[in-house]
Amino acid sequence: MDLLVKQVNLLLVRHGTTRWNREKRYLGHTDIPLDPGGRDELAPLARELAGKAFRGVYCSDLARCRETLAIISPAQADTAMYDPRLREMDFGAWEGHTYEQLQHQSLYRQWIDSPQQVTPPGGESWADFAGRIDGFVGSLLKDVEGACSRPAEAQTGGRAALSGLQGIKTGGAELTGSQRTEIGEAALPGSKGSDDSEAALSRSERSGGTGPESPVPPGMLIVAHGGVLRQLAVRLVPGLSFWDVHVQPGSLLWIRLSFTEETGSWNGKLVNEA
Template sequence: MAAAGRLELVVVRHGLTQWNRERRYQGQRDIPLLLPDALPGLDRLREVLETQTFDAVHCSDLTRCRQTLAHVTEGRERAWPTHFDARLRELDFGDYEGRTYDELKSQPFYRAWIDSEGQQAPPGGESTTDLRRRLDAWFADVVNGCAPHDRHRALVVAHGGVIRELRRRFEGIGFWEGGVSQAEGRRFVFTLDARERWQCSSSSAVPAPASATP
């Protein structure tokens, strides 16, 4: 009997930007990395990934993700097929992009958006349902490219909101529980169930947490 298929996605968030530091909503604004301040996190992530190989790379088409990918795969850029995909962009925060919580917190529409856990779209932006819809389409394309009895590993460079939404779907956790820091992410492993549907069998932090000191 052929071995069951296995899909592994290493999904990481881009490195630090100036707007991250200022705690501004970035959304789909094309903000570059804050260099050299972003380098410690990027170097740590590159060290984690330097011994790993992948069958493909998927990356948001925004500059901060492209820069992150270039840094963490430096010297191996041409090793794997790379797909730049707008479906992996951050949630579109509409009128809130470029603004901070402190600037917005007294506005009723903003409070309603926060209380809805993103289900209500911000003015001029996307709801989390909109984000989930495009991520579902992207994930369907990924699994459709995986043979049922093969093993496939992919590196995915995306955004905090993308990882939050993937964790909500595959880990079943609450909206506010799925955040990850810049240049960090999650490793999702999928296997085929009895009806040959891909199911998430495990999720773990990337980089892995340091072992506790005895």
């Protein structure tokens, strides 16, 4: 068995709902705010995180994520790192359009079938999107190492941040039926449903060892977009695919990162709210 030497809890929060989310429009780099319902839906998470400290806070620089962070953790909004690498994929000419408006375009149909091989006109390739997320992960892991090297008495953020999380909306498939799922901020037809997501979650660790007798790792908060959180989970949790992960607006994924001497690397496990 691997000898565990370091652990960090990552709370990954998707921004609240915008008008384009409700209208199922592709929303990438277009900078629009939350709608009133999107702000209201963040209230439960804001109550649970009130007064909680994190060892690092990272946020997309787009308005909908900035606004989300200001609502759920206002005390740390001024000191957070606002990183453009955490932006959603740029959908180029398809920004602001719906599936119904694009469905008869041949390039769009090819992109639905093979998004890793086809790039939206004027938009971002999958390789570029994945590459900037990889760059962020590299920076994050350096900060994780730093958080773990601080004196144990200073590492109080994890316990404070993770206490009382039961009951918060976590993960979950955002589907309009068995034939719909998300690639970024808009819904697409013909992809995997919630059964695949549940199977993926069952492959991940669902208990975090967070009882009173267990030392609680430091906590770090990331506020970003649906596609970004999926790609982060893919990079950090072995065995996950992009389509395994579904995060509703205003909800979170909780990933526990562990470093072992045997592997010499950081690996994550999905942890539910229990």
